[in-house]
Amino acid sequence: MTQPGNNAPFTEQHATTQTAPQSTTHFGYKQVPVDEKVQRVADVFHSVAQKYDIMNDLMSMGIHRLWKRFTIELSGVRKGHKVLDIAGGTGDLTMKFSDLVGPDGAVILADINASMLNVGRDRLMDRGYGNNIDFVQANAEHLPFPDNHFNCVSIAFGLRNVTDKDQALREMTRVLKPGGRLLILEFSKPNNPLLTKAYDIYSFTALPAMGKLVAGDSESYKYLAESIRMHPDQETLKEMMTLAGLVNCRYHNMTGGIVALHSGTKP
């Protein structure tokens, strides 16, 4: 649900694109130039940032809180840990991590989209959080943090919006301490044909209608439904994590596979 737009023209990914201008990537079901996807995703999140939380509650009927709760449970984060919450958006996970790490720990809420980061920062400040939280605008493909720095890195509903997912996984692995854990919470493929059919109908009819009614933007929620279908399935993402250098990679299907939580450990 959260994250990326990309406005980092100095990245390696973009340098490659300049030498091969015809290279394209998917934006929902459309094929667009790689540079253009970054801007389009950014526009989506600029558009929905203010209504992001209420839309999450409406679209998932509140279940996203349970998905995030299980993510926190699996993180194993303790007092004094350093945690990076990539594509942290409005700070749901960051708040919980902040409680867990205590005053001796640190949490960094990173998001590439300035609008989402502003909404998240305001929300956390309003709730009295901030002592152990830093806010950083950062691209998941090029994280501005040292090697072997975090005990836990999480990315919730953000990876599918990243253009070069393999590069982002390598970066997340790089900043993890040995023994540290990467958690990827993301929409995935339902494991029941009946559920898949119902989910498709819901995604392509109800979601855009809700988006139009509440956020005044049906296109962004059409993109949400399409981008979920273009995202790698459970096994593919697990394989990608292994290729990025993580071990003990596994996943937990939630709500019949509509969402999956992948975890891996840096050796």
Added chain:
Amino acid sequence: MIPLDPTLLAAATSSAEAALNKALALDPGSRQRFIALGERCIAIVLQPLGLALYLRTDEGRLRISTVESSADVTLTGTPLSLARRVLTDSPSLSLHDNDIQLQGDATLAADFQHILRGLEIDWENALAEVIGEIPAHFMASRLRNALRWGKQAKTSLSMSLEEYIIEESGWLPHKEEATPHFDTIDELRLQTDRLEARIQRLQHQMALAAPPSPDTTGEQAPAQSTNDNSL
């Protein structure tokens, strides 16, 4: 263990955690005792599901998780047996229980049991947070009066019934009369039991003391002939 969707487990643990923490917030004394425990973890394994719950105390709050982690003490039992031991006035949890298996720090398990059993929730304060102090006090005092009246009415009804059945109708005797009577019956039953046992013993001794019985065919033939003669 039966595989359950993590969404369902998260819903269950989230509700239980919220309810327990709300109860602790309404009983500062119990909360202080939880703070004194420090950061500890109790694992509860529910049989026959094999579902493990990890209860972690953290600055007076409880966190409940289904994700495996190291625990200071592990309690294994059925939901009913565990609830009975925690919520009723049964003895403290120990290593010698038949219905609950305990591994690890038994003192922590006993402390946890005492804190939960000793919860005294300040309902008036909880109500005041929702509807304000004056209405909450009004409602709480009415509720207390109603409960007190109910208790008195129950005692009074019980006494009136007893009086009618014993004094007025004479259906049942007084306790003072009945008790010696029942004692006599008990004594008689005991004596009867003893007598029965003695008779059985005597019969057994007689059976042992009796001479071995002769051959049945050899004894019956002369007896028959005597009878024949008398006829």
